[in-house]
Amino acid sequence: MTSYCALLRGISPGKPGNDKLRETFTGLGFEEVCTLLSSGNVLFTTSSAKPARELENRIQQALQQQTGIGCGTILRSRQELQALVEQQPFGDLSHGKTSYLTVTFLKEPQDHSGTQFPAEPLPHVQILKYDDAARALLAVVDQTRGKTPDYMSWLQRNYGKEITTRTWRTVTKVLTKLPDPN
Known part of the structure; x- marks a missing residue:
């Protein structure tokens, strides 16, 4: 299973x-x-x-x-989700009203080896990394300087429509609720 x-x-x-x-x-x-x-x-x-x-x-x-x-x-x-969560990619950062920790899952893998991400994101967004195994872009959105919908538009322009974004809080909640078949 x-x-x-x-x-x-x-x-x-x-x-x-x-x-x-x-x-x-x-x-x-x-x-x-x-x-x-x-x-x-x-x-x-x-x-x-x-x-x-x-x-x-x-x-x-x-x-x-x-x-x-x-x-x-x-x-x-x-x-895949457990491997991502175990990495603790956001370190000491926490998700809250002013700072959103986001994970954008991409259907197709991306090759970011040795290259920059497409076009610098908005000033209120800091992309931390692209995780190859999870096929996910991890970013922090500063809600005091801009809004998440602007970032969603940037993501779609650069990665297309075969993506979906969740907060880190949701990703960790999903993992705790997923049945462990072992």
Whole structure:
């Protein structure tokens, strides 16, 4: 069994609703399905040996057919999230009203070896690193100097629409709720 979190892009509270999301995932044969928060975090286990990309495509098609929402779907396994969290990439920094610690998950891997990130982000954003294993960009957004939506627009311009962002707090919460099949 493998535990996954489906990180859905473009889900807002109440639309399509956590009950419908759970129903869709259960209908696909996934087990231990639960949702976390109302922003498109669906946790599940599967005995399928299919690659994550195939599972992402199945989920995305089912969501489109059953809810009419063509949201993006990015999967990360419990192992991938645990490896990221164990690194403690934000060190002593803490998430709060004035400082958001963000993790942007990308569907496609990026090659940032020896190169700078695309175009300097906004002055209120500090990109800490790109994590190859998690395929994630880690950044701090200073809410006193700018707003998160400006950063989201920058991310989309530079990385496209096959991305989704979560706060570090949400990522760690997802990890604590994901079933450990061992």
